[in-house]
Amino acid sequence: MQDLFGDDLLATQGDIFSPEGVVEFQGEQISIASLATxxxxxxxxxxxxxxxxxxxxxxxxxxxxxxxxxxxxxxxxxxxxxxxxxxxxxxxxxxxxxxxxxxxxxxxxxxxxxxxxxxxxxxxxxxxxxxxxxxxxxxxxxxxxxxxxxxxxxxxxxxxxxxxxxxxxxxxxxxxxxxxxx
Structure with missing residues (x-):
């Protein structure tokens, strides 16, 4: 995958999809881990x-x-x-x-x-x-x-x-x- 997309994309995906990741929804920061429940x-x-x-x-x-x-x-x-x-x-x-x-x-x-x-x-x-x-x-x-x-x-x-x-x-x-x- 690194050859096709490069290190930047993989690093971004790691940030988004890791348990420590955070997403923003309507100005509110939401922990990815909290989305399980x-x-x-x-x-x-x-x-x-x-x-x-x-x-x-x-x-x-x-x-x-x-x-x-x-x-x-x-x-x-x-x-x-x-x-x-x-x-x-x-x-x-x-x-x-x-x-x-x-x-x-x-x-x-x-x-x-x-x-x-x-x-x-x-x-x-x-x-x-x-x-x-x-x-x-x-x-x-x-x-x-x-x-x-x-x-x-x-x-x-x-x-x-x-x-x-x-x-x-x-x-x-x-x-x-x-x-x-x-």
Whole structure:
């Protein structure tokens, strides 16, 4: 192996894969040795990240397919709309956002807290075929009530899951609320 890859690569692999090795995940240093029995919070963080990224990227893939005209006309604008569904500045970048310590974005517990994210998700879906009539009306602080929030979340979820299934032949991966343990 030394002949193919050189001493530097082998030394790096030794550092990464040795019991004394340390990896970084979301700004936190984690000992490789501790991964044999990982802490519950670390498992939750990794699970959350995988579900979140699976949701983000599959939503993007499906949107590129179903709203290809929007992507052709304004790639940057469509990418910005997609990113505006999710809290954070990183866009669709792996491991770069801190682990949520409270519900936020689409999952925000407050009515006005989830409004901009749900409105942007609704806007994205409106460019897909067979969008449901209740999704064609913009959500504003004037018309957004607890009842309207529940109705739109239910319809958006059902429409997204069914559309995903119709095109991929399986249900989508979506983030879940995890019980927080430290």
């Amino acid at each position: 990982p802490p519950a919070l670390l498992v939750q963080k990794i699970t959350w990240e995988l579900f979140k990224l699976g949701f983000w990227y599959k939503l993007r893939d499906l949107d590129c397919y179903l709203a290809w005209g929007c992507w052709d006309n304004d790639t940057v604008g469509r990418e910005q709309l997609l990113h505006s569904i999710f809290l954070g500045e990183a866009g669709l970048v792996m491991w770069s956002e801190s682990f949520p310590l409270e519900t936020y974005g689409l999952w925000n517990n407050t009515l006005m807290g989830c409004l901009p994210y749900l409105e942007n998700f609704r806007r994205l879906l409106c460019d897909w075929d067979d969008v449901l009539p209740c999704l064609t009306t913009p959500l504003t602080s004037d018309n957004f009530t607890d009842t309207k929030s529940w109705e739109v979340k239910r319809v958006v979820t059902t429409f997204y899951v069914q559309t995903f299934f119709d095109h991929f032949g399986r249900p989508p991966i979506v983030p879940h609320l995890l019980p927080m343990q430290s």
